[in-house]
Amino acid sequence: MSETDTPRPVPTLLDLFLTYGKIGLIGFGGINAWARRVLVEEKRWLTDQEYAETLGLGQVLPGPNALNAAIMVGDRFHGTAGAIAAPGAMFGGPLVLLAGLATFYDAYGEVPIVKAILAGLAAAAAGMVIGTAAKMTQKLKPPPALLAVGLIALVAAGVFRVPLPWVVLGLAPFGILAARHVMRAK
Amino acid sequence: MTATVFWQLVLGFGAISLVSVGGGIAVLPEMHRLVVEVHGWMTDADFARRFALAQAAPGPNVLVVGLFGWHVGGIAGMLTAVLAMTLPTSLMAFGFSRLRARLAGKTWLRIAERGLVPIAVGLIAASGLILARGAASGWIPVAVTAGSTLFVWRTDYSPLWILAGGAIVGALLL
Numbered sequence: 001m002s003e004t005d006t007p008r009p010v011p012t013l014l015d016l017f018l019t020y021g022k023i024g025l026i027g028f029g030g031i032n033a034w035a036r037r038v039l040v041e042e043k044r045w046l047t048d049q050e051y052a053e054t055l056g057l058g059q060v061l062p063g064p065n066a067l068n069a070a071i072m073v074g075d076r077f078h079g080t081a082g083a084i085a086a087p088g089a090m091f092g093g094p095l096v097l098l099a100g101l102a103t104f105y106d107a108y109g110e111v112p113i114v115k116a117i118l119a120g121l122a123a124a125a126a127g128m129v130i131g132t133a134a135k136m137t138q139k140l141k142p143p144p145a146l147l148a149v150g151l152i153a154l155v156a157a158g159v160f161r162v163p164l165p166w167v168v169l170g171l172a173p174f175g176i177l178a179a180r181h182v183m184r185a186k
Numbered sequence: 187m188t189a190t191v192f193w194q195l196v197l198g199f200g201a202i203s204l205v206s207v208g209g210g211i212a213v214l215p216e217m218h219r220l221v222v223e224v225h226g227w228m229t230d231a232d233f234a235r236r237f238a239l240a241q242a243a244p245g246p247n248v249l250v251v252g253l254f255g256w257h258v259g260g261i262a263g264m265l266t267a268v269l270a271m272t273l274p275t276s277l278m279a280f281g282f283s284r285l286r287a288r289l290a291g292k293t294w295l296r297i298a299e300r301g302l303v304p305i306a307v308g309l310i311a312a313s314g315l316i317l318a319r320g321a322a323s324g325w326i327p328v329a330v331t332a333g334s335t336l337f338v339w340r341t342d343y344s345p346l347w348i349l350a351g352g353a354i355v356g357a358l359l360l
Contacts, residue, residue, distance in 0.1 A: 026346065028244045031245070034345075053300065056302030058279065061275065076283070098256075099264060101242075122241050122327075122352075123318070124349045124355075125317065125321075127333065133311035146304045153312065154309070167305070172305065175302055175303075178301060179301035180301070
């Protein structure tokens with residue numbers, strides 16, 4: 001944890017609420033890519049490693065990983081209040097928007113231009129998620145064994161559509177063993 | 187929304203949430219079984235369109251359950267589905283977060299966390315792949331996806347630019 005010379009800023013509860021509200025509303029293609037960008041790159045509240053570790057824990061607990069991560073980040077900085085404010089803001093804005101979209105879709109979903117715009121947007125969002133995974137990998141510089149674990153997770157879940165509990169529970173022991181080896185070697 | 191539908195939403199999505207490990211996209215096959223096969227609330231085509239709409243909107247991917255809830259119970263159905271899908275596991279995550287705070291700094295915990303990181307990144311990549319497959323209705327969307335991947339990976343500009351670009355390409359060419 002002692003990897004930087006400059007102290008990291010600590011958010012106030014309002015910061016946390018507003019920032020997670022923003023992450024929710026700009027979070028196209030899922031939250032995780034944007035949460036990393038805002039929390040690590042823009043606000044510098046967490047390091048890349050800390051964010052990825054929080055996400056890793058959120059991934060193993062049941063429930064959406066983005067939500068679990070938001071609860072843990074909120075709790076980390078402001079306890080119970082933070083654990084409510086961060087996910088509340090992250091879900092609140094998009095829910096209002098989604099209710100509006102559902103109404104709009106019921107009325108105009110069959111209009112060709114609406115369909116075309118949605119198709120283009122979905123294609124770009126998919127690339128954004130892939131690009132984020134590539135960027136995270138590049139920044140984390142995983143040693144070969146850990147890289148292999150990540151690639152197997154990608155192929156198992158993305159290509160063979162192995163159910164997620166199997167992917168995570170099956171790979172976790174190997175990831176942990178590899179991490180143990182890497183950290184011992186240091 | 188009838189009481190029956192309310193409880194079907196609560197129990198159905200609540201149960202899915204407890205077996206969901208990963209993000210909202212990972213549990214889509216389970217959701218499909220619930221809303222299309224078990225309850226017959228919508229057709230395959232309805233399901234696919236609602237999912238595309240949720241993908242096009244910002245917010246956690248799991249919010250797609252809100253659109254399924256909306257379909258059967260309007261705004262009350264939306265809130266019921268989202269809460270059923272998020273509340274039980276949120277309490278668990280909170281409990282675990284507290285536990286983690288007490289254990290902070292323990293070496294074995296850091297090793298466990300470090301070992302889970304690549305799985306998380308691999309699963310994000312898998313989500314991207316699945317999203318890309320869903321969006322790939324021809325060579326133009328595939329090109330948009332490839333361009334967007336490179337843009338986000340190789341530059342530090344806000345990804346909103348490439349999303350706007352995708353929407354414009356869609357409006358003009360699709």
